Amino acid sequence: xxxxxxxxxxxxxxxxxxxxxxxxxxxxxxxxxxxxxxxxxxxxxxxxxxxxxxxxxxxxxxxxxxxxxxxxxxxxxxxxxxxxxxxxxxxxxxxxxxxxxxxxxxxxxxxxxxxxxxxxxxxxxxxxxxxxxxxxxxxxxxxxxxxxxxxxxxxxxxxxxxxxxxxxxxxxxxxxxxxxxxxxxxxxxxxxxxxxxxxxxxxxxxxxxxxxxxxxxxxxxxxxxxxxxxxxxxxxxxxxxxxxxxxxxxxxxxxxxxxxxxxxxxxxxxxxxxxxxxxxxxxxxxxxxxxxxxxxxxxxxxxxxxxxxxxxxxxxxxxxxxxxxxxxxxxxxxxxxxxxxxxxxxxxxxxxxxxxxxxxxxxxxx
Numbered sequence: 001x002x003x004x005x006x007x008x009x010x011x012x013x014x015x016x017x018x019x020x021x022x023x024x025x026x027x028x029x030x031x032x033x034x035x036x037x038x039x040x041x042x043x044x045x046x047x048x049x050x051x052x053x054x055x056x057x058x059x060x061x062x063x064x065x066x067x068x069x070x071x072x073x074x075x076x077x078x079x080x081x082x083x084x085x086x087x088x089x090x091x092x093x094x095x096x097x098x099x100x101x102x103x104x105x106x107x108x109x110x111x112x113x114x115x116x117x118x119x120x121x122x123x124x125x126x127x128x129x130x131x132x133x134x135x136x137x138x139x140x141x142x143x144x145x146x147x148x149x150x151x152x153x154x155x156x157x158x159x160x161x162x163x164x165x166x167x168x169x170x171x172x173x174x175x176x177x178x179x180x181x182x183x184x185x186x187x188x189x190x191x192x193x194x195x196x197x198x199x200x201x202x203x204x205x206x207x208x209x210x211x212x213x214x215x216x217x218x219x220x221x222x223x224x225x226x227x228x229x230x231x232x233x234x235x236x237x238x239x240x241x242x243x244x245x246x247x248x249x250x251x252x253x254x255x256x257x258x259x260x261x262x263x264x265x266x267x268x269x270x271x272x273x274x275x276x277x278x279x280x281x282x283x284x285x286x287x288x289x290x291x292x293x294x295x296x297x298x299x300x301x302x303x304x305x306x307x308x309x310x311x312x313x314x315x316x317x318x319x320x321x322x323x324x325x326x327x328x329x330x331x332x333x334x335x336x337x338x339x340x341x342x343x344x345x346x347x348x349x350x351x352x353x354x355x356x357x358x359x360x361x362x363x364x365x366x
Contacts, residue, residue, distance in 0.1 A: 007064070010034050011072045012081040013044035018102060019083060020047055021335050024056025029119040030081070030100065030331070033312035035062040036127050039079075042068045055122045063127060079319070098319065098327050102336040107347040113328040114318050115262040115350065117310045120248060121241040123216050129248075130311070136224035136249045137303060142196040144288060145254065146226035147172065148207035148214055149242055154235055158341035161351070163275060165256055171232035171280060175204055178281035182288060188212035189222075196225070202288060204230070224249035227295050228272065228287055231255040237337035247306045250299045254283060259351060260332070263309065269298065270305045 012031070014020075019027050034041050045067040049057060060067060071089065072078045080094040083101070104115065119125065154168035166174070176183050183204035186192045188211055195201060207214070214222050223229060229246035231253040238257035246253055247270075254272045258265035265271040272287055274280040308314060319327060330349065344351065 006077070007038055007040045009072065009074075009078040010039050010041045010081055011044070011075075011078050012041060013086055013089070014046060014082060014100075015084045015086065017047075017051060018333070018335065019100060020051055020053060020056045021333060022055075024053040024059060025122055026331055026333060027052070028055040028059040028062075028122045028125070029312070030116070031059045031062055031065055032119070032122070032125050033116075033315045035064055036125075036129075037313050037316040039064060039316070041065045042072060045069050058122055094325075096319070096325050096327060098329055100329050100331060102331055102333045103340070104330045104332055104336065104350040105340050105343040105345075105348045108328075108349045111328055112324075113330045113349060114315070114322075115330045115332070116315050117262070117312070118239050118244055118260075118332055119241070119310075119312060120245050124220060124245060125312070132220065133248050136221050139221060139224040139249075141200065141227055142225040143201040143203075143205050143227070145204040145228045145230055145284065146207075146223070146251070147175075147204075147230035147232075148209060148222075149232075149240075150209055150235075152210065154232070157233070158236070158337060159233075159238055159257075159344060160342070161344045161346070161348075162259065165233050165238055166274075166276060166280065168232035168234070170277065171230070171256070172206060174277045174280050175230065175284060176206065178277070179204055179284055189214055189218070192222075204284060204288075206230070220245060220249055223251050226251045227299070228252045228254050231257075233257060236334040237332070237341075239332050244306075244310055247302050247310065250303045252295070252298050252302050254280075254287065256280075261309070262350075265305070270301050 031041055031043065041064055043060065043065060047056065052060065059065065075092040075094045077095060079096050079098055080089060081098045081100060083099065151169055151172055157165045157167045159165050176185065183206065186195060186205050186207045192205065192207060195205065223246050229251040231240065231243040231246065233256065234240040239260050243253050243255065252272065253265070254274065255265065256274050258267070258271050258273045265273070267273040272283050274283045
């Protein structure tokens with residue numbers, strides 16, 4: 001934070017509606033990062049309650065967030081956050097100007113944008129999240145591999161670089177069909193509790209959310225009882241809240257999109273990376289044979305990665321530490337992927353440092 005006698009301040013004014021997309025989750029994650037970092041946030045009141053949607057309205061109730069129709073009195077002490085500059089505000093002496101954009105598939109040859117970490121879902125966020133995570137990370141492990149999430153309709157893949165992604169439904173079916181008796185469907189929290197009550201489950205447990213969902217209040221604590229979490233892609237884009245939530249509690253992701261993280265996740269260090277169906281089965285077999293000491297080391301690296309790169313405070317810390325006074329922040333969004341999926345290539349800012357051959361390729365079990 002700024003070393004002054006008052007709390008640091010943000011003035012956020014958006015002229016477009018992209019930021020209130022995804023039911024307001026984008027706006028929530030942005031304001032929440034500043035809120036938990038102790039900033040006082042003035043959000044210009046330019047959206048109707050209906051356009052803010054569920055999580056946009058929740059963002060307006062965060063600590064230190066106030067709606068306003070006035071410009072700040074002291075711009076030199078304030079971060080100006082915007083999508084397009086208001087011409088009336090552009091020439092003022094802001095402490096820093098932060099432009100929010102979504103084009104993570106662009107090359108950005110002459111700029112060094114900051115990619116905002118993909119967050120936990122708004123229902124799990126809050127000032128007390130670090131305390132809850134510390135408690136959950138200490139929970140007893142009860143299963144080797146776990147997955148719970150929607151499956152219906154998850155059959156398409158828009159992303160073709162560096163290799164086509166195996167869609168979620170194919171990932172789940174491959175695990176169930178390829179692992180034989182070592183994988184099973186779980187229907188509901190009670191069945192999950194019953195299966196785990198007999199002792200540690202050294203296999204793959206896949207919860208069918210068509211039958212029942214894990215209650216929101218118990219989601220993170222349930223994830224924390226798994227050594228690994230199977231992280232197939234989302235409906236529109238690979239990135240999902242559940243992957244970040246798993247890493248937050250120390251569940252190691254088994255994933256086919258490690259390059260979507262900044263910095264990239266690394267196979268057998270901060271994730272288990274796979275490519276196609278056969279590679280997924282090989283990696284699951286490797287995971288089921290992995291010794292507890294190696295799992296414990298990977299778990300700690302995953303937790304360290306979350307604390308250093310994914311916790312919302314880390315994003316604000318990067319803004320504070322940069323010497324630049326004009327900063328471009330990129331947010332990963334469904335809408336941008338839907339419109340621009342074919343533009344993703346080796347020059348995209350999201351892909352910098354990605355091997356052309358992909359991540360799982362050649363990474364067979366050792």
